[in-house]
Amino acid sequence: MDDLTFCREVLDTISDSFCGAKWYNATIWLGSGQTTSCHHPPAHAIDIEAVKLNPKLLHNTAQKKQDRRDMQEGRRPAGCEYCWKIEDMGRDAISDRIYKSKIYEIVDLHQAARTPPDQDIDLQTLEISFDRTCQFACSYCNPAFSSTWTKDIRNNGPYQGLVSDGRNHFTHTHDSAQLFRFGESNPYVDAFFAWWETDLHRTLEELRITGGEPLMSGHTWQLINWFRANPGRSKTRLAINSNLGMDWSTIQRLLDSCQGIDLDIYTSNEAMGSQAEYIRDGLDWQTWNHNVQKILDHEDAPVRAIHSMCTINALCLESLTEYLDHLLLLKRIYGLERVNFTLNILRFPSFQSPLVLPREIRDRHRIRLITWLETNRDNPVLHEHELNHVQRLIDYLDVVRTPHSEAFDQLRLLNDFYRFYDQYDQRRGKDFRTEFPRLQEWYESISV
């Protein structure tokens, strides 16, 4: 069933705000004790005392139960604005509500629709973060998700003069993201392993470990060791979100440890070469590309596929189509199923959104994407969802005016764009003007 038909004939017959992710999927940050349904809605707190008695409440929070009630009754939870913005573009735009529901059995979606909203639900897919340790400090990340970002703020102080950043991403070290010291007992982590041991290892179809950089967390290896020590006890597929920016020896350790386990690797990137290195501070393009290809070349690697997660921001558009061509090349070499991509449109921090760009630059990117899509529409190595992601980005660049409902003042966004990258250059030893020459004139114009 194609995506649009699935939306109309399955989801919308339940309600036109229904999304299976609210029941069967969660992202949980154990370092901060927060969760959300997918990565779009804002995170909210998990009751620390409640999970000591019932670890299922790591997922089944009061907030999610209210959202489920709203979805069953056809109301749109405000936190899911990302999807409503895409759907309100018209043009039969496919939001993540469809992609993130389509992975579940239709019978399970109907079951969710019938289940009382305050009932605890067993997860089918879970993204878990143990802590924020990471050797990268990407421009669109912040100290809540990266210990290297924390060091930047600790050593250099807050970024100055940002006026649109209502969430204060770049003004403090986000110590609430890491409530417990290393070595100290964390009740959220304890609850996760208790839930894993009793139920999760049986109900979960996919467990995706994120970070920080998860390969730098001891808990990641603890979990992988559980799989090794309990062969055949769990059918859960394992996935890792890794920046793949480390020495090969760590990746080799991962591959060796995961023998006999279905492993998917998700890795972020959205631009080519030094532009990618500018956006994702800490990335070495050659190392990343070498690691990706070595994993795919590895005959005994337990890796089913490498998934490129592209965070679509204002800067990556300069080389996005070249990057997509690079992925096409890998797809041709290694196969349709072994290399995949998704285009996820950045909303926070809003001043890095593609929508800060002036109309003529956005149109230049949009036309290049249209040409790319027309050239590749019948390319057999592309999935339907990949074509749809490119199409929805084209529509987004054309139709959507503001990154999200709180970010509508373009002058404030432009102020922050310039001020942020000016300070980012000084702190990280980078040079915006050299790296993005086609943006230079516009960049100068917003510097005053």
Ligand code: SF4
């Ligand atoms: S943001 Fe979209 S995909 Fe995520 S839970 Fe809400 S409706 Fe589902």
